[in-house]
Amino acid sequence: MLSFLRIENIALINSIEAEFGPGLNLLTGETGSGKSIIVDSLAALTGERVSTDLIKEGERSARIEGVFSINGTREVRQIFEEAGVELESGSEAEIVIRRDLSLAGKNRVFVNDQLVAAAFLKKIGPLLVDIHGQGDQASLFEPSSQLAMLDHFAQTGSLRENAAVCYAEWRSVCEELKTLKSDEAEKLQLVDILRFQVDEIRRADLRSGESDELEDEKRRLNNIEKLSLLSSQAFSLLYEMDGSAVSTLGQAVDRIRQLGEYDDRFKDYFEGLDAATAVLEDVSITLRNYQNNLEFSPERLEAIESRLAEIARVTRKYGGTVETAIEHHARSEARLSNIETAELREKELNTELARRRKSYLDAAAALNEKRRAAAGRFVKQIETNFKDVALEKARFEVRIDNGDDESRFGPDGSDRVEFFFTANPGESPKPMAKVASGGEASRLMLILKSVSNQQNGSKTSVFDEIDAGIGGRVAEAVGMKLKRLAAAQQVLCVTHQAQVASKADHHFVVEKSMGKRSTSITIRQLDDAERIEEIARMLAGEKITDAARENAREMIASAGKR
Structure with a gap:
């Protein structure tokens, strides 16, 4: 209050x-x-x-x-x-x-x-x-306002809240599905492209550093005669010919060892000279084996050139280097996985959507049941009040139309509520917006509000x-x-x-x-006297007469007796 x-x-x-x-x-x-x-x-x-x-x-x-x-x-x-x-x-x-x-x-x-x-x-x-x-009389004719009045009378608050939550959850899944399904043709085309690229790079079997290794091998094959000559000459100079480096170094080492027997200063070089001798002998063995294994293979050279061409072809398409091509392969695989995951997510969402739809329909059905149960009592109370406002012959109906078409879904349920009214005997009730006059609308508003608000006396x-x-x-x-x-x-x-x-x-x-x-x-x-004067003014206008005052007294007295 x-x-x-x-x-x-x-x-x-x-x-x-x-x-x-x-x-x-x-x-x-x-x-x-x-x-x-x-x-x-x-x-x-x-x-x-x-x-x-x-x-x-x-x-x-x-x-x-x-x-x-x-x-x-x-x-x-x-x-x-x-x-x-x-x-x-x-x-x-x-x-x-x-x-x-x-x-x-x-x-x-x-x-x-x-x-x-x-x-x-x-x-x-x-x-x-x-x-x-x-x-506000205009809002009386709006179905949304009529629904709110019926719900207020029926005290559907908790059911409406549940329906609103279920509706929001259903809409959320709908929106996610809509996003996933958007540009479906474009997505399918992208899947084909990504799968082709992933397969092409995978078949190329690229390995970081492979091109350098192949280029080195190609260079050796193209210079096989020169490599044979150089390795032969080097082996001869180091080991094979008279006065070779190994032989000459061996003789020098022998002389230095003898010097060391008489002068300790030369002993400090023994270890280094032994290492140098070992290195020369090792290089000599490597050169001999290298020369013996040198063999020109046209087939191998052709295979190397073919492989290098394949690497160059693939890397040109995917960034210019083996590393960028490998990175592109990883990214494409990830994108493909995401799309395939999205397809799986779409299946999950369709299942979720069916579940959310059922939850919403159950909530809407409970709301519909409560509204229908209350509608009869609401109509009875409205019609009982008609005689109080000089609408004794009027008829009133509440029509509730329900359906499970998704276009009808909303946070307040799937019902369409509309009030029908006629003030004239013999006429069928029609939507209030079409038949209620201004004076009737005012009285209807008073009755509807008084009935729908009767649960809250404070x-x-x-x-x-x-x-x-x-x-x-x-x-x-x-x-x-x-x-x-x-x-x-x-x-x-x-x-x-x-x-x-x-x-x-x-x-x-x-x-x-x-x-x-x-x-x-x-x-x-x-006060009482002022009330009489004010009501007399309302009756008579600016010039208040004694008759108007007497009429005002009678009206106040009559109201007090009722």
Whole structure:
């Protein structure tokens, strides 16, 4: 329940305060006096966006503050606990919401003097206040709004949440599959190319350093005669001919050993000379074996040239070197593996998609079952209320169309809900958008909201000119309906109808005063005498007659007896 409202520096308002009570709180006043500004300010406390344009001209900041009391609202308490915002313990608690606006853009929200995010206010605001503005009748004709009303009545909250989760999971798998399947022809072409490249490089059996080895061998084969001559000459000079290097070195070593017997200085060279002799002998043996094994092979030379040509052909296609070709092979294999893995992933996703689809359909079916079970009770209560607003002969239907076509899937299930209505006996109900007049739409809105919200008696319902377009007997009926609704929950209503105003438990008048340099808006609660005068004004206009005052007294007295 809204117990207190303060507005500072909003539009034409300097500063106003109002204390509201339980039951029916009525706001009246001349057209343009600022009643809707008060409703818009209250909407700001429920999380609605507020433009800095609302700040009063000449001021740098503005403030809207409301005090609410809740009674056993578990959902509100849970939101406070999750956000870490303090809330009084016990069955009843007070919530103070404040919005500070600034031309500098520093717009802040406080709940119980604790700074909170605007998202927090959007969560708790609608649980405290339900506002029906002057343009809300149009939303009454939207199937999405009608679905929300039925769900609110049926209390499908947990089922809707489950359906939304299942829908999101199903959509996620759908999107991943869509990505995998995109450009399927291009992907198949890429697979063919990659497989060809991988096979070609694998068949080439490339090895780092092989080209250098083959070039060396090719060079030897092309110079076989020169190599034979050089190795023969070297062997002869080192070992074979008279006075060969090995023989000459051996003689020199023998002489130096003899010198060492007489002079120790030469002994230091013995080890090095022995090593030199061993090296010459080893080289000589190598040269002899090398010469003996030299053989020219045209077949081997042809094979080398063929292999070098193959290596050159493959490396030209894949980077210019054996190393880059080997790297390309590794990358292509990895890409091919990824694509083949993607194909496997696609199979897995198709299986997952079927599972997620079934989960969603099960959730949607549970939601559909609950809606259908509630629809009959909803219709019965709506039609029971028709006589309260002078629609005694009207008929009302809720039609629920369900299907498993994926085009119907959504976070709220796969149902299409639409309300059908007729005010005339003998006529079949038709979609409300096609048959409800302005006055009928207002009354339907009142009934639908009162029935769908009946589970939450701690919420404040706000109606901004719900009685627009009606008068006389119908206005009287709407006033009594608001009165009965206010017996179960707090109602705040802006009205221009005297019949409605006469039913108030708390009557406020909003007035606009125009000075020479400024205009201001005020609000005040009326006492009994002031109520009579205000309702008489609503009946008679500017010139209030005694007859109008007497009529006002009778209307107030009559409302009090009912």
